[in-house]
Amino acid sequence: MKKESISLETQLSAWCAETFAACFPGVDLSTIPLAVIPSRNEEFGDCQCEAAMKLAKELKTNPRAVAQQFKEKAVLPAFVEKIEIAGPGFINIYLKTAALADQLTAMQSDKKLGLPNLGKNQTVIIDYSSPNVAKPMHIGHIRSTVIGNALDRLYRALGYNVIADNHLGDWGTQFGLIILGYREFADAEALKTAPVEELERIYVKSYNMSKEDETWRDRAKAELVKLQQGDKENRALWEKFVELTLSEFNRIYKRLGVSFDFYRGESFYNDQLAGTVARLKKEGLASVSDGALVCDLEADGLNVAIVRKSDGGYNYTTTDIATVISRTAEFQPSEIIYVTDERQQLHFKQFFHICKKIGVPTKLTHVWFGLMRLPEATFSTREGNVIKLEALLNEAEARALEVVKTSSPGMDEAQQREIARAVGIGAIKYTDLSQNPQSLVTFTWEKALAMDGNSAPYLQYAYARIASVRDKYAAQFPDKNPDDFPIILTEEIERRLALKLTRFPAAVVSAASLDRPSVMADYLFDLSQTYSSFYQNVPFLKADEGPRESRIRLCALTAAILKNGLALLGIETPERI
RNA sequence: GCACCCAUAGCUCAAUUGGAUAGAGCAUCUGACUACGAAUCAGAAGGUUGCAGGUUCGACUCCUGCUGGGUGCACCA
Structure with a gap:
């Protein structure tokens, strides 16, 4: 990776680690978090380091003194304007504005917008959606599908070899x-x-x-x-x-817009179940109880897991263990990620535990989300109060179409429909992706199809406005190329926007490593808000040559990040909406 | 009974995993379309973070005990 495409925070973190090591030669710093992070509050500089306080705790000394020592020893990197000590021992870092501009220029010349290739030579299997055969998908299925697909896209963007596997419920009583x-x-x-x-x-x-x-x-x-x-x-x-x-x-x-590499349902592993159980027995993990074969995990606080029923049939614990063994042998993944609802937490803890005991080296992760409910009650097939997924999609597109028709009446109908599709589906996906999934969700049409505020259409609208600016610029100044002009950040809002733009790679890395697409959604919304403010308060096309081109470049980079970032969530960005 | 999860502004959610004055969106109120798209922007108001203790320089975050809700806990997945 090119050096200039490494985020400034990453470089600063390394610099801080070096400086702390120089200040405290004998001290083991390996357990202290030394990372430099974006400032929690804009008035306290661009980035901050909290390591002085953490270190002081370890050394049982005064945090401010540690920070002071750091400051005296520190040799500032070329792109840093100044550092300040504040509060109980924060080290606040102010970046040179020119360095921000350089960073943006580097990002713009990189096809991957500065994304690191973290996943080189690593395979990750993501097991998601996984509906049952012979049952229609309802709104309860959308979360696994949409969250799983976003993780799929995020990991791929970071260079992982992702295998998306739809583990269908295609076998059973x-x-x-x-x-x-x-x-x-x-x-x-x-x-x-x-x-x-x-x-x-x-x-x-x-x-x-x-x-x-x-x-x-x-x-x-x-x-x-x-x-x-x-x-x-x-x-x-x-x-x-x-x-x-x-x-x-x-x-x-x-x-x-979801696709899988495999549709290997439970039936795929059917002939491996007997062998799996034999292995569990051989390892001394299974014992007979009431006619069934069970793994007693009581000692680990995980109850008992049945691996063979008293009638000789196998159940899903066995299937899942067999699946892990099979996947590990075939693909040597570094990690397998499962996306399901919260009800299966115990099950996953149990079979992860068993896998570990039989020596499976693969990291196993259960990404769970809260159950979708209706305002009245939990919905269920028996109650007959399910909302089918297709009905939801249809409704979303219909509502979006109404909005498109009123705001773009001149557009021909086919295009209106196409836009309504992208906007409606985007709205639904964003609703699920924009919040931390670990809380139960009460379904309401109003919420699922929100079209303003923190919503996909807001982001799509921001993108479409930039596309429009881009086209107008090209029409008015056909002989100019903005990239021939430098990026200059004079207005405060320009600088704020620039700082946020540089943080795109960090947002992607964070979203993937936490398995939380909402981190990405948060970032994009925050970026869009800043951009909208920039858009509304600073003239582009009417500005003088120079600032004009610089602003057009800021617009272009914002557009690229919105387009790519939303694509990581599986959301489209039409040029006109 | 045991285990896991949740509780933050009227509503829906954030808070970079222990940091500075807890932030957004909706709704409410006040302003801005003869500048590039008003699906927008500028601003106001809105908080004892469920309750009570504890840990420490510092707690929405960690610990203990409550309250209220959700979900699991032997042959469904």
Whole structure:
């Protein structure tokens, strides 16, 4: 990587570490966080270092004195204007404005906008979306899909070799019920027009019958056994169910701009389950209890996990362990990330623990999010109060279309629709991505489809305005190239914008390493707010030559970051909205 | 009963993982379209961070105990 594309904070962190080492030669600094971070408050410089206070705690001395010692010893890097000691021992750093301009120039000449190649030669598997076959996707599925996809994009942007795997729920006891129900009361017409809905109807009906009718339950069980033993007819039916479901899911994924490298459902690992259990037994981790084979994790505070049912069948703990073993052998990933809702926390803790015990070296991460609820209650298929994902997408596009029509009445209809699609889908995604997911979410249409304030359309609007400025500039000054002029930061708002622009790479790194797309969304919104203020308060096209070109360049870099940053969240940026 | 999670402005959420005066958006109020797109901007108002203790230079953040809500806890995934 080119040296100038390393963020200023990264360089300053290294500089601080060196200076502290010089001040305190005998002291072990390895455990002290020495990083330089963006200032928490703009009035206290551009960046700050809190290490003096942390170090003072370690040394049991006065933090201000430590900071003072640092300041006396410090030889300022060329791009630093000055440093100041403040408060209990903050080291506030002021950057030279010219250095900021240089940093922007370097970013602009880099196709990756300064993103580091952190993931070189590392494979990360992201397991997300993972819906069940024969059940329509509803609004509860969107979070895993959208968050997982954003992580996918973030890791890829940082150079990781990402494998996106859709671990479909395509195997299990429900298929006995569905096969039986299908034979008895499938509606051929409904199966054509709305296949997954019909499969679900069949399942629900069959399930309810099994609860009341023992004979029915036994027949379903028999169908399941036949399927598991490879019976041709049942196998063909199962394949048909999977195919019908997938084709419908793919239609939704396409609308969402989501794609996977693999669709390896649970069935893919089916023939590895017996071996997995054998391995657990061999390692002495499994024991028989009430006829079932279990891993007792009581000692680690993780209850008991069943790995083979008393009827000899396997359950999802076993499947998940087998999946990890298989993935590790095939891809040697450095990490596997799972994106699911919070209800599965215990399950993941259990099987991560077991994997560790059998010596799986891979880092396993569970990214969980709060359950989606309706204002009245938790929604469930049985209650019949689910909102289907497609209905949500349709509604989003319809509402966006209304807005587009009123604000751009002259546009032809096809373009209006295309924009409404990007804006509507973007709004939905952003709603899920812009908040820390670890709290339960109450679904409201109003919130899901927010179009102003902290929302995707706000960011898209900022982008479209820049695109418009760019085109107007090109039309008015066809013989000029802004890049032939230097970036000069004279207005305070220009400097503030510049500082935020330089922090794009750090935002991406942070979002990925915390597995929180919301960090990226926060950054982009903050950037957009600063840009909007710049836009509203400083003339571009009417400015004198020089400042004019410099501002056009700031606009261009902002546009590039908005476009790329939103792309990392899977959100499109139309040139006109 | 045990475990995990959540509680911040009227509402929806932030707070760089222990830092300086807790910040945004919506809603409310006041201003700004004969400058580049008003899906915008400038400003005002809004807080005992659920409660009570504790740890320390410093707590929304960590510890203990409560209150209220959510979710799990043996053959569904």
